Amino acid sequence: MSSEEIFSDIVESFKKLQRNKVIQLVNLKLMERVNAEDILTHGLVPGLREVGIKFENKEYFLSDLLFAADIMNTSMEILNPILERTVEKMPSTGKLVMGTVKEDIHDIGKNIFITLMKASGFEVHDLGVDVPAEKFVEKVEEVNPDVVGMSALLSTTAQYFKVIIDRLKESGLRDKVFVMIGGPPLVTAEEVGADVYCNNAFQGMETALENVSKD
Template identity: 35%
Template sequence: MRNLITLEDMIIKAVEELDEDRVMKLAARALNSGMEPLTLLDLIKEGVRRVGKLYENQKYFIADLIMAGLIFKEVLELEEMKIQFKRKDKKILGKLLVGTVKGDLHDIGKDIFKGLMEVNGFETIDLGVDVSEDLFIKNIIAYRPDIVGLSGVLTSTIESMKEIVDAMIEAGVRNDVKIILGGNHLTKESCDYIGADCYTNDASLGVKLCKKMLGKI
């Protein structure tokens, strides 16, 4: 019996292979056929996660990680995606400071989370990727956020996240904020080890957790 490859599988594979043209054609096809934008982003994220694994296994290079990020950003420019991330009102629920931690150049999950937080009424400050503990501390003091988001895809980022939280404790700012971690490799055990308030593998759930931490739901 012939194996059937689904559209979802094709999208993931195209991202994994960094085939930009194919990703865009498949993404447009998926949205035109009724796929939810967030479902499409989950597929893109899975492809990027595989790129990250290939990088960790030294089969891909930093340039490949950057290329995966560029593909993701191009998907976000599709009209259906812009509508998904369009803010519905001007009410501010809180302030988020977010960044991908030191040693990691991935920004896919971070950007999705940031976009959803903005749609849901959060002011956001994005520090970018490969952010050191010193830069986090400097900006926490400067911006006084309600929530700090630490993002990472690579398994090695667990130690980077812990270093940032430890630096926050040393600087005396840990108790002033809530900390949420984001990454598919995270577990309750790693969250406890790092010393964060919560973690998520899903951007939509992350928004709910942030609202809950601030008593907004």
């Protein structure tokens, strides 16, 4: 069976906003020893994206998006402790400063990346959402991180990655940190001056670990 088939029940129930069914299915898959990373990557994330498509097509309203975010957050409460246990904790990792950029309040992806980075041993400084460039710069000056991570989900706010990175350059900090941007592919790393673009938190964690252990 392909992963699409295995997780189609989660995707379909999510799409219909069947909260209890999604949660039941997550628990059921875990009991069947399905990997938490796969449940998230092939079930919950595509399910939530389907809700986004319905919103775009005006079949769903903002209240439905909020409800979908709640289904996702409740599911993550179940998966987080398992993800934390399955990620290999490295003996010496590094520091991460992370935030969702200005005028953007989407934080589900950011929080997943943070969970994985903490689990792998990173000291995480979470700036939250709607974070202006100055706050990134201040935090980088204060804690001297190895990695700066930024998330943006809107076409408008993804433009802000460059503003933040330019500010880091002006402050002489850009070359001291590994800059990771993430969310849907709205811009490329090259366009905004980041080191890497990631639309998968698990790959993001691997990339961060590789980069920091190289130092």
